[in-house]
Amino acid sequence: MARVGGRNAAFAWVVGVGCLAILGVLAALALPLIPASMTWFGTTVDTAQGTSQTAPTSAPVAAGEEGALPTECPALYDEALWATMRFTRGAVLTPSKDAPVTTATALVSALSPDVQLTCFWHADAGTVSTTLATVPPDAGAIAAASLPGSGFTCESVDERTRCTRTDGDLTETIEAGGGLWLSTSESAWHPAGYVSRTGDRIWG
Missing domain, CATH: 1.20.5 (Single alpha-helices involved in coiled-coils or other helix-helix interfaces)
Incomplete structure (x- = not known):
């Protein structure tokens, strides 16, 4: 070849x-x-x-149930609200056990909330701070009697008292019932349904 x-x-x-x-x-x-x-x-x-294990579940935390209080911020939110908070532009979460962010300093001094968790969010839109604490069983009645004089409007929601105050871009909410305290301060940033949805996580 x-x-x-x-x-x-x-x-x-x-x-x-x-x-x-x-x-x-x-x-x-x-x-x-x-x-x-x-x-x-x-x-x-x-x-x-x-x-994935730290993602919040949809089940609420029953008020007064021993050992059931959230120890991490994700547990305060349902899945949709957690996603809204996390993916808001510039959002940064700082968890702590700091005292509640509120102008109702006299009430805080009187009740001495035992802070379990404070979740402070900072974003381009503004800030949101929420504190979960334990308080005396009559805290709701004390709040309803004292806070209206500081510009809060109080109402009964199921088995707890909810007091709200708005001053310009600042909205404050304090809820107390069943020995639990949940307060939120929203400055310029007001996520839809934030107060009612976090309240439902604690009281159901």
Whole structure:
């Protein structure tokens, strides 16, 4: 059979051996990276699972149920409200056990709320701060008697008292009942249904 013109067997062998050598070098360089890659993959999966476990559920927390009070901010929100808060432009959540943000300082001093959780949100739209605390059982009656003199309007909502005050861009709400306190201060940022939806998470 006639040889195809321009093909050199020796040159082809040299090129083939060279390619195999390059592949061998690349494989040797890649081997040390395999354990690190597996570690990164495992960490990523664990982080994703941990994030999904902290997502809030839709079940409310029963007032006065021992051990049932939320210990983390996501538990104060239903799924839709949690998404609204998180994905608002510039939103940053700072959890703490700081005292309630409110102008009703005299009531706070009188009741001395035992703060369980304060969730402070800052976003481009403004700020929202919510505090969950335990208070004496008669806190609702005390709030209804004292807060109207400070510009609050109080009403009975199921088994708790809700007092609200609006001054320009600031809206304050204080709810008390069943030994629980839930107060919210909204400055310029007013998420739809925020007060009623967080209240429903605590009192059902």
